[in-house]
Amino acid sequence: MSDFTEWVRGATDPSMAAGKPEALTGLRVLEFCPGHFGGMVAASTLAEFGADVIKVEPPGGDPLRLVAPEDLLVAGTGLPFLSEARNRRFVTLATGDPAGRAVFRRLALASDVIITTEPPERMEAMGCGYLSLREEHPGIVYLYLSTYGSFGPDAGRRVLDSDILCQALSGGPYIVGEPEREGAAPLPHESPTRLGNWHGWFVQGLWGAYGVLAALHFRAETGKGQAVDMAGAEALMMFADYNITWMHTGGKARERVGNFDPAVFPYTYIRCRDGYTFMAAYNDEAFDSLMHIIGRPELTRDPRFATPKSRVALENERALLALLEEWSGNLTADEILAAVEGYTSKKSGPGAAVVTGRVNRPLETLAEENWRERGCFLRAEDPDYGELLLAAPPWKMSGTPARWKWGCRTPGSDNRDVYLGILGMTEDEYRRLAEAGTI
Amino acid sequence: MPSDPPGPGGFLAFASMAFDPAAIPGKPEALAGIRVLEVATRIFGPATADYLGVFGAEVIKVELPYRGDLMRYVAPEGFFWKEVSPAFLALNRNKLHVGLDLHPPEGVELFLRLAEMSDVVVENLRAGTMDEWGVGYLQLRERNPRIVYAANSGFGQWGPSAAGRASYDATAQAVSGFSAITGFPDQPPMKAGFWVGDYTAALMSATAILAALAARRRTGEGQMIDLSQAEAMIRTLDWTWPYAGLTGKDRARNGNVDPSFPPSGIYRCRDGFVAVSVRDGDESISLARTLGTADSKESPIAAPARVAAFCASRTVDEVVRRAEDGGFSAAPVRGGKHHYRDPHLRARGTVCPVDDPLYGRVDEYGPAPKLSESPGRVKWSAKPVGWHNERVFGELLGLTAGEMAALERKKVIGKWADVPGARPPKGSAAA
Numbered sequence: 001m002s003d004f005t006e007w008v009r010g011a012t013d014p015s016m017a018a019g020k021p022e023a024l025t026g027l028r029v030l031e032f033c034p035g036h037f038g039g040m041v042a043a044s045t046l047a048e049f050g051a052d053v054i055k056v057e058p059p060g061g062d063p064l065r066l067v068a069p070e071d072l073l074v075a076g077t078g079l080p081f082l083s084e085a086r087n088r089r090f091v092t093l094a095t096g097d098p099a100g101r102a103v104f105r106r107l108a109l110a111s112d113v114i115i116t117t118e119p120p121e122r123m124e125a126m127g128c129g130y131l132s133l134r135e136e137h138p139g140i141v142y143l144y145l146s147t148y149g150s151f152g153p154d155a156g157r158r159v160l161d162s163d164i165l166c167q168a169l170s171g172g173p174y175i176v177g178e179p180e181r182e183g184a185a186p187l188p189h190e191s192p193t194r195l196g197n198w199h200g201w202f203v204q205g206l207w208g209a210y211g212v213l214a215a216l217h218f219r220a221e222t223g224k225g226q227a228v229d230m231a232g233a234e235a236l237m238m239f240a241d242y243n244i245t246w247m248h249t250g251g252k253a254r255e256r257v258g259n260f261d262p263a264v265f266p267y268t269y270i271r272c273r274d275g276y277t278f279m280a281a282y283n284d285e286a287f288d289s290l291m292h293i294i295g296r297p298e299l300t301r302d303p304r305f306a307t308p309k310s311r312v313a314l315e316n317e318r319a320l321l322a323l324l325e326e327w328s329g330n331l332t333a334d335e336i337l338a339a340v341e342g343y344t345s346k347k348s349g350p351g352a353a354v355v356t357g358r359v360n361r362p363l364e365t366l367a368e369e370n371w372r373e374r375g376c377f378l379r380a381e382d383p384d385y386g387e388l389l390l391a392a393p394p395w396k397m398s399g400t401p402a403r404w405k406w407g408c409r410t411p412g413s414d415n416r417d418v419y420l421g422i423l424g425m426t427e428d429e430y431r432r433l434a435e436a437g438t439i
Numbered sequence: 440m441p442s443d444p445p446g447p448g449g450f451l452a453f454a455s456m457a458f459d460p461a462a463i464p465g466k467p468e469a470l471a472g473i474r475v476l477e478v479a480t481r482i483f484g485p486a487t488a489d490y491l492g493v494f495g496a497e498v499i500k501v502e503l504p505y506r507g508d509l510m511r512y513v514a515p516e517g518f519f520w521k522e523v524s525p526a527f528l529a530l531n532r533n534k535l536h537v538g539l540d541l542h543p544p545e546g547v548e549l550f551l552r553l554a555e556m557s558d559v560v561v562e563n564l565r566a567g568t569m570d571e572w573g574v575g576y577l578q579l580r581e582r583n584p585r586i587v588y589a590a591n592s593g594f595g596q597w598g599p600s601a602a603g604r605a606s607y608d609a610t611a612q613a614v615s616g617f618s619a620i621t622g623f624p625d626q627p628p629m630k631a632g633f634w635v636g637d638y639t640a641a642l643m644s645a646t647a648i649l650a651a652l653a654a655r656r657r658t659g660e661g662q663m664i665d666l667s668q669a670e671a672m673i674r675t676l677d678w679t680w681p682y683a684g685l686t687g688k689d690r691a692r693n694g695n696v697d698p699s700f701p702p703s704g705i706y707r708c709r710d711g712f713v714a715v716s717v718r719d720g721d722e723s724i725s726l727a728r729t730l731g732t733a734d735s736k737e738s739p740i741a742a743p744a745r746v747a748a749f750c751a752s753r754t755v756d757e758v759v760r761r762a763e764d765g766g767f768s769a770a771p772v773r774g775g776k777h778h779y780r781d782p783h784l785r786a787r788g789t790v791c792p793v794d795d796p797l798y799g800r801v802d803e804y805g806p807a808p809k810l811s812e813s814p815g816r817v818k819w820s821a822k823p824v825g826w827h828n829e830r831v832f833g834e835l836l837g838l839t840a841g842e843m844a845a846l847e848r849k850k851v852i853g854k855w856a857d858v859p860g861a862r863p864p865k866g867s868a869a870a
Binding site for chain 2: 002080143150161170175177188189199268308341355376377379400
């Protein structure tokens with residue numbers, strides 16, 4: 001181990017994070033995103049960096065708690081909610097009644113950031129719209145997450161924001177999946193394909209958190225708060241490569257091409273003895289390396305494969321995939337990795353850019369030593385929700401590491417703590433509101 | 440209790456003024472005054488710096504003289520426009536491009552001097568490479584303890600797979616489990632056709648950088664950030680992990696139906712594809728009513744096959760209209776060709792024209808989060824290798840023309856190779 005490797009391990013190992021300071025200490029975030037996973041991600045991101053996040057749920061709990069693929073519930077809460085419910089305080093509040101609205105406004109005015117997925121009309125009807133809050137609290141940063149955003153011709157479209165809507169509009173699924181074959185009735189899988197996780201919602205939340213941090217940076221310089229408008233449709237859109245620049249400069253649209261790629265090849269999944277593995281070697285030097293690895297160096301002079309441009313013609317991609325699979329079909333993904341590393345370790349620079357990695361099923365990912373050592377997963381223990389396997393914060397930081405502190409709690413678990421401790425309610429006031437069903 | 444003005448005042452009226460793209464050039468930038476050094480190739484590092492630059496940071500992109508970032512040669516169907524690849528343009532907005540070789544000692548010293556004047560370093564070289572070159576975090580913090588250093592990699596800076604292992608977007612898609620849960624159950628795992636394993640991690644890296652800058656405001660100190668792109672993708676896989684933990688099973692590939700909100704999914708219409716979405720009981724009932732199954736003995740959740748049949752005989756617009764009338768949600772499946780001409784995205788500046796001094800008009804995706812007071816913006820497009828050498832080495836570092844010429848002769852600094860992807864457009868003053 002080099003000195004650097006030793007140092008960076010000691011400095012960023014997440015098992016050493018407890019006790020170190022947090023990046024966003026002292027920042028209070030109010031999360032009001034019933035039924036919405038993207039809002040949870042935005043709040044979790046800030047919470048993993050140390051913000052004090054208060055999640056407001058309706059009495060009885062957030063509707064997202066009941067979303068349960070395969071009907072799997074743990075103490076009444078489904079796995080999607082459990083996967084993202086971390087590092088926050090859980091309060092309940094009936095925002096439909098006047099007393100609840102007044103409490104909500106007090107919470108908002110005690111916060112630096114509000115994250116909401118509720119439409120502006122509803123927030124205004126509650127007396128907690130951005131304009132009225134900022135009158136009293138000019139430093140507030142107000143993040144609104146929706147499908148289309150709060151301005152532009154489609155802003156008024158009536159939809160209940162969801163991952164599938166965000167994905168569909170983003171341009172992502174449009175270029176994922178198998179194309180239709182010519183002259184045949186399309187098969188079900190020959191269609192734009194959704195990303196299997198809630199990637200649209202996840203990235204909506206992540207961009208929202210990024211916008212909030214940029215706004216907080218500005219506030220620290222100027223004292224000014226602001227509104228942040230984040231359309232879920234536009235989140236994954238930012239990741240759709242060169243869609244717009246290619247349309248503009250070449251008049252060409254990206255279309256779906258299965259596991260091929262219109263700009264780089266080889267850059268695909270290849271069949272191997274134990275499944276599939278990724279194989280990339282697209283610049284000339286890397287391609288030359290790969291052809292040596294598979295024992296076919298003469299193919300670098302084949303006119304179909306001789307230049308980056310010839311390699312990305314779709315018919316040539318298909319031909320090259322067949323040649324690669326002749327070689328890979330008898331090898332395991334690990335043997336392929338060893339062959340690639342054995343050859344490229346003697347090289348540096350562009351010739352070494354042969355890149356591979358097994359297409360893991362989740363259980364295979366969990367079994368990999370690299371993630372175990374790096375603390376990438378954790379087992380949460382909770383008296384209500386038992387033991388849960390969760391992804392840890394992905395950031396390893398030497399000074400103010402992001403960290404997982406606690407997981408899901410039952411609705412209203414932190415009511416006393418928040419209403420008495422932060423809002424300064426008296427026992428009497430708290431009891432009256434509880435008896436009235438407001439909290 | 441004060442309340443918002445009723446009726447046409449309110450937030451939506453405010454929003455159309457406060458976020459108006461036409462007003463952006465006159466507003467301040469959120470990250471003004473932050474200087475970023477980028478030592479990165481392809482996507483993961485460059486996109487991280489791009490996200491900072493779009494919100495106002497000054498990004499100095501350090502490329503190896505002559506050929507530069509190898510992403511310059513990633514061109515869809517081999518297409519270059521005005522000697523630049525549209526794929527490179529999309530990742531490198533608002534940057535200052537310098538050609539600087541970090542191998543010779545003079546190159547190291549120039550970089551250290553730049554680092555003294557900078558706030559952030561973003562790199563995505565193999566773990567430990569920058570340290571070997573004498574420009575890693577430990578060396579930089581000697582010169583500038585306030586530096587925030589983001590090391591982007593495939594497998595992390597430490598751990599059994601960290602040493603020397605290269606990674607691309609689809610490495611992260613593959614090894615994380617992401618591809619295994621994407622696609623159809625009776626088909627092979629599907630790689631996302633866009634470089635999602637790079638961008639997702641890039642956004643996480645940029646987010647951590649902003650968190651570290653917030654921490655620095657209090658502590659006065661920078662820090663090192665180690666982000667693996669596979670770990671970034673692992674973090675996005677929502678209920679995959681608790682499901683594996685509780686059941687000991689792999690979550691299945693579920694095709695185009697979202698198993699959390701059935702029958703929400705992507706469906707084929709007569710003229711394209713539509714997303715149908717039901718998120719709560721009201722939407723489920725509304726969908727069932729529209730399908731004509733509300734009073735049958737079927738469960739309130741309509742079967743995907745019923746939705747498929749409903750959509751198959753209709754156009755995308757009809758389904759969207761029926762959803763709006765009927766009380767569930769739907770949206771068209773859109774691609775880049777739709778985005779390019781979409782009046783909504785144009786009005787939001789999400790697709791925006793850039794008036795570039797070298798290339799003329801270039802249309803781009805604009806920033807995703809819209810900020811009312813300090814909005815992001817695309818000010819100029821990517822440039823040839825070394826395009827800003829004089830500005831950075833001369834104006835910023837104070838080198839004389841003679842010193843720069845000497846460094847050019849020693850190949851420490853340099854400009855573009857005479858190849859498509861690296862060089863200026865034909866006929867431009869520089870070419």
